[in-house]
Amino acid sequence: MDTTKNCFSDFETSNSWIKELFETIKKVLPKGPDIVPLYKPTIIGNEWNYIKQCLDSGWVSSVGSFVDHFEKDLAEYIGVKHVVATVNGTAALHIALKLIGVKAGDEVLMPSLTFVATANAVTYCGAQPHFVESEPVKLGIDFEKLEEYLRSNTLRKGQICINKHSGSPIKAIIVMHTFGHPVDILRASEICDQFGIALVEDAAEALGSLHNNRCCGGFGKVNAISFNGNKIITTGGGGAILTNDDELANQAKHITTTAKLSHPYFYNHDTIGYNYRMPNINAALGIGQLEQMAKVLLEKRKLAGRYVEAFAQFEGANFIDEPEGCKSNYWLNTIIIDDNKSKLLTQILEFTNNNGIMTRPIWTPMHQLPMFSEAPRMNLNVVENLAHRILNLPSSVAF
Amino acid sequence: MDTTKNCFSDFETSNSWIKELFETIKKVLPKGPDIVPLYKPTIIGNEWNYIKQCLDSGWVSSVGSFVDHFEKDLAEYIGVKHVVATVNGTAALHIALKLIGVKAGDEVLMPSLTFVATANAVTYCGAQPHFVESEPVKLGIDFEKLEEYLRSNTLRKGQICINKHSGSPIKAIIVMHTFGHPVDILRASEICDQFGIALVEDAAEALGSLHNNRCCGGFGKVNAISFNGNKIITTGGGGAILTNDDELANQAKHITTTAKLSHPYFYNHDTIGYNYRMPNINAALGIGQLEQMAKVLLEKRKLAGRYVEAFAQFEGANFIDEPEGCKSNYWLNTIIIDDNKSKLLTQILEFTNNNGIMTRPIWTPMHQLPMFSEAPRMNLNVVENLAHRILNLPSSVAF
Numbered sequence: 001m002d003t004t005k006n007c008f009s010d011f012e013t014s015n016s017w018i019k020e021l022f023e024t025i026k027k028v029l030p031k032g033p034d035i036v037p038l039y040k041p042t043i044i045g046n047e048w049n050y051i052k053q054c055l056d057s058g059w060v061s062s063v064g065s066f067v068d069h070f071e072k073d074l075a076e077y078i079g080v081k082h083v084v085a086t087v088n089g090t091a092a093l094h095i096a097l098k099l100i101g102v103k104a105g106d107e108v109l110m111p112s113l114t115f116v117a118t119a120n121a122v123t124y125c126g127a128q129p130h131f132v133e134s135e136p137v138k139l140g141i142d143f144e145k146l147e148e149y150l151r152s153n154t155l156r157k158g159q160i161c162i163n164k165h166s167g168s169p170i171k172a173i174i175v176m177h178t179f180g181h182p183v184d185i186l187r188a189s190e191i192c193d194q195f196g197i198a199l200v201e202d203a204a205e206a207l208g209s210l211h212n213n214r215c216c217g218g219f220g221k222v223n224a225i226s227f228n229g230n231k232i233i234t235t236g237g238g239g240a241i242l243t244n245d246d247e248l249a250n251q252a253k254h255i256t257t258t259a260k261l262s263h264p265y266f267y268n269h270d271t272i273g274y275n276y277r278m279p280n281i282n283a284a285l286g287i288g289q290l291e292q293m294a295k296v297l298l299e300k301r302k303l304a305g306r307y308v309e310a311f312a313q314f315e316g317a318n319f320i321d322e323p324e325g326c327k328s329n330y331w332l333n334t335i336i337i338d339d340n341k342s343k344l345l346t347q348i349l350e351f352t353n354n355n356g357i358m359t360r361p362i363w364t365p366m367h368q369l370p371m372f373s374e375a376p377r378m379n380l381n382v383v384e385n386l387a388h389r390i391l392n393l394p395s396s397v398a399f
Numbered sequence: 400m401d402t403t404k405n406c407f408s409d410f411e412t413s414n415s416w417i418k419e420l421f422e423t424i425k426k427v428l429p430k431g432p433d434i435v436p437l438y439k440p441t442i443i444g445n446e447w448n449y450i451k452q453c454l455d456s457g458w459v460s461s462v463g464s465f466v467d468h469f470e471k472d473l474a475e476y477i478g479v480k481h482v483v484a485t486v487n488g489t490a491a492l493h494i495a496l497k498l499i500g501v502k503a504g505d506e507v508l509m510p511s512l513t514f515v516a517t518a519n520a521v522t523y524c525g526a527q528p529h530f531v532e533s534e535p536v537k538l539g540i541d542f543e544k545l546e547e548y549l550r551s552n553t554l555r556k557g558q559i560c561i562n563k564h565s566g567s568p569i570k571a572i573i574v575m576h577t578f579g580h581p582v583d584i585l586r587a588s589e590i591c592d593q594f595g596i597a598l599v600e601d602a603a604e605a606l607g608s609l610h611n612n613r614c615c616g617g618f619g620k621v622n623a624i625s626f627n628g629n630k631i632i633t634t635g636g637g638g639a640i641l642t643n644d645d646e647l648a649n650q651a652k653h654i655t656t657t658a659k660l661s662h663p664y665f666y667n668h669d670t671i672g673y674n675y676r677m678p679n680i681n682a683a684l685g686i687g688q689l690e691q692m693a694k695v696l697l698e699k700r701k702l703a704g705r706y707v708e709a710f711a712q713f714e715g716a717n718f719i720d721e722p723e724g725c726k727s728n729y730w731l732n733t734i735i736i737d738d739n740k741s742k743l744l745t746q747i748l749e750f751t752n753n754n755g756i757m758t759r760p761i762w763t764p765m766h767q768l769p770m771f772s773e774a775p776r777m778n779l780n781v782v783e784n785l786a787h788r789i790l791n792l793p794s795s796v797a798f
Contacts, residue, residue: 040457048454055447058439058797060635060684061628087486087636090674116657116668123671126525229460229678236459236678237486258515265748267762269515271770272522275489279628279635285459285680349664363666371670398457 047288064280082249085278089226089239131377140183177206180331233289299397446687463679481648484677488625488638530776539582576605579730632688698796
């Protein structure tokens with residue numbers, strides 16, 4: 001196989017619509033480097049000062065005050081009572097699921113159209129992901145179809161929602177704000193109450209996004225966020241567990257720090273724990289990043305505004321704008337290509353990436369990955385259609 | 400309960416032996432701060448420069464060249480073919496066990512006298528830790544007793560070693576170099592060959608230690624190391640998987656990076672993966688630390704030498720010196736208190752910690768923790784006795 005052929009071999013295209021699309025994207029982007037990345041962190045504030053302080057102190061690891069400081073600042077920003085910083089968003093989701101009692105044999109509802117970490121986190125609990133359908137405009141869960149599906153396919157045994165077909169408890173739903181666009185999280189909450197399912201918000205992509213003036217990441221019982229390098233703010237690697245529940249917050253801190261019982265020198269642990277604590281040096285970076293976030297969000301709105309304008313008159317693709325009543329962080333700017341152009345996706349990807357503008361398709365839907373192909377699921381026609389029509393566009397504010 | 404009473408209430412002691420012990424430790428330590436920590440990272444080289452470079456590049460997370468560079472430098476130092484850097488030592492152990500095929504229902508032999516992360520990592524695979532006895536001088540596994548135990552309690556079914564009593568396969572043994580003192584790893588290797596058990600070296604504490612002039616961390620089929628803040632070098636949080644096997648190294652890289660198939664833009668994953676990759680900024684710190692390691696090891700030998708001298712004539716406790724034919728990194732300097740003085744351990748801990756010298760007992764043995772109390776195990780009389788007789792002494796070279 002000629003792998004060069006598969007990796008950006010087409011520097012030219014005879015398709016005039018693809019050329020036009022390319023020029024539409026290009027005119028949005030500031031003149032900058034030869035290759036415009038999809039996402040590059042914006043490190044423009046006190047990050048170096050805090051990291052230098054941390055290095056100078058010597059306490060770069062599990063001792064030191066930057067983690068507490070970062071947790072406090074983030075809790076205040078999001079408006080939740082407790083934040084527990086972790087090594088990454090996957091770890092945060094894993095522990096969020098454990099805290100609400102997800103166990104071996106359970107099922108957890110989640111979108112098929114998401115990043116694989118979410119499905120993996122479900123399996124770390126010994127549970128099974130159960131995939132739900134997306135709506136075709138903002139790409140979040142289709143709550144109308146979900147409600148109908150749950151009505152027909154589940155029954156209630158006491159407090160527990162049971163999958164009629166598998167007989168397994170459906171313990172939780174993970175709701176994700178795709179590319180930073182808030183879903184109707186209050187509707188999600190109503191459905192959870194109605195069917196006896198716990199709500200976990202996967203706000204990995206939605207730091208700084210607002211639903212009815214409330215920050216994403218503060219709605220579910222326990223929620224998760226990510227500070228990977230391609231997110232709104234980064235700690236190198238990092239994530240956080242968010243909750244308003246005092247007891248769950250204590251448990252989160254406890255089991256992310258090897259479940260060690262507090263004592264000045266004796267080493268006792270009372271349950272299986274994890275080494276998921278964010279190191280002090282990464283938290284130092286996070287504090288600097290958090291200080292700059294308002295500025296970053298503002299710049300991201302400006303960039304999204306330019307995309308909105310550029311695509312307003314463009315035929316054949318729609319830019320995803322923020323949902324009504326919501327404020328998006330516009331994490332990844334995204335267009336949805338018209339159905340009749342979906343066959344062009346690979347050509348678009350090749351042409352744009354070859355010519356200095358990094359673009360990306362959406363993730364392969366979870367139910368189409370080999371390890372999840374047998375997992376329970378709704379009809380996923382919309383997801384399967386969308387998978388060939390989505391293009392992420394350069395979204396950094398640092399070029 | 401008066402918790403103040405339990406936390407360093409005794410600033411005085413009427414026991415003259417404890418006073419003498421305190422003075423013996425004190426005279427080893429350089430005049431420095433009011434409180435001498437047990438272990439503080441030594442950050443004395445190019446760490447600032449590399450981290451600043453990393454920040455300036457913007458690539459602090461999963462993109463960037465510091466991780467590859469760190470892995471290459473470490474592989475060269477240890478003398479193994481492949482290193483895969485991870486978020487921490489626990490993650491490295493987890494993946495090491497998965498790579499050699501540890502699965503739900505298996506048992507993994509490991510010392511009861513170790514840090515809880517090792518036993519936790521076994522449970523992450525769905526397997527059961529099976530605890531083995533330690534020898535009373537250098538605190539490693541007692542291989543003589545182990546061999547006898549395996550002869551009496553296991554049988555061979557084809558290539559697989561079976562626990563006669565539980566019927567479960569014993570897939571692996573995790574061998575740990577306690578406090579940096581190398582165990583007889585070649586003996587461990589012989590026993591593994593004899594009984595059909597895979598050898599995993601937990602070299603978390605033994606970076607820079609040598610057995611017969613070969614670095615610890617290079618003996619087992621897949622091995623793990625830690626760069627936590629209290630280790631010989633630190634990356635904030637961090638660890639590494641070490642192996643000479645090309646295929647296992649590929650798998651290690653693959654499943655620690657979400658099992659994503661290599662492609663410039665499509666997101667496909669072929670198995671359950673983990674988000675265990677070390678961030679670029681932590682690797683930048685690691686490269687600086689690795690450059691300084693020879694100097695740190697030299698200073699640690701000098702400090703250990705002063706402890707050896709101070710305790711040579713001291714009655715009632717023995718300093719653990721490096722095993723014959725080995726070179727220890729003297730990670731944590733340690734004394735073993737005479738049996739008839741074991742009742743004084745808590746008093747010693749209180750008095751030393753209250754008076755500015757941080758000391759620590761050994762970890763509570765794993766089989767005495769509630770979550771592992773039912774796990775299969777050898778007779779652990781030596782471990783139970785040692786648990787009350789071990790005192791870790793200040794071991795930093797940065798005060």
